[in-house]
Amino acid sequence: QLQFVESGGALVQPGGSLRLSCVTSGLTLDDYNMGWFRQAPGKEREGVACSTRSGDSTDYANSVKGRFTISRDNAKNTAYLQMNSLKPEDTAVYYCAVVMPVRHGCSMIGTGAWGPGTLVTVSS
Numbered sequence: 001q002l003q004f005v006e007s008g009g010a011l012v013q014p015g016g017s018l019r020l021s022c023v024t025s026g027l028t029l030d031d032y033n034m035g036w037f038r039q040a041p042g043k044e045r046e047g048v049a050c051s052t053r054s055g056d057s058t059d060y061a062n063s064v065k066g067r068f069t070i071s072r073d074n075a076k077n078t079a080y081l082q083m084n085s086l087k088p089e090d091t092a093v094y095y096c097a098v099v100m101p102v103r104h105g106c107s108m109i110g111t112g113a114w115g116p117g118t119l120v121t122v123s124s
Contacts, residue, residue, distance in 0.1 A: 004115030047108025
């Protein structure tokens with residue numbers, strides 16, 4: 001059974017940084033492209049970042065490009081999201097998930113299995 005457990009969310013001031021972690025189980029992480037998603041209050045879940053199985057190709061939503069970095073440690077079955085220069089509009093519950101495979105690179109389309117997420121609040 002696929003499981004994702006996200007952690008690392010917190011209350012942080014604008015301009016601050018956080019590193020989110022996602023421990024996976026029920027799968028061999030290096031068999032899958034992975035992504036990070038977020039859902040802000042009253043909004044739909046959106047893709048934030050994705051990574052190919054090896055991590056050699058990544059993609060980001062325009063709203064986070066240059067500020068967020070996705071990475072992974074397949075040996076630990078763990079994915080990470082480093083978030084810098086945080087803004088109030090980054091406030092959301094963040095989730096990791098396996099993403100749909102594509103011919104080139106990675107997608108930000110989840111495959112339907114979600115963990116509980118971790119709450120990031122950016123506020124002064």
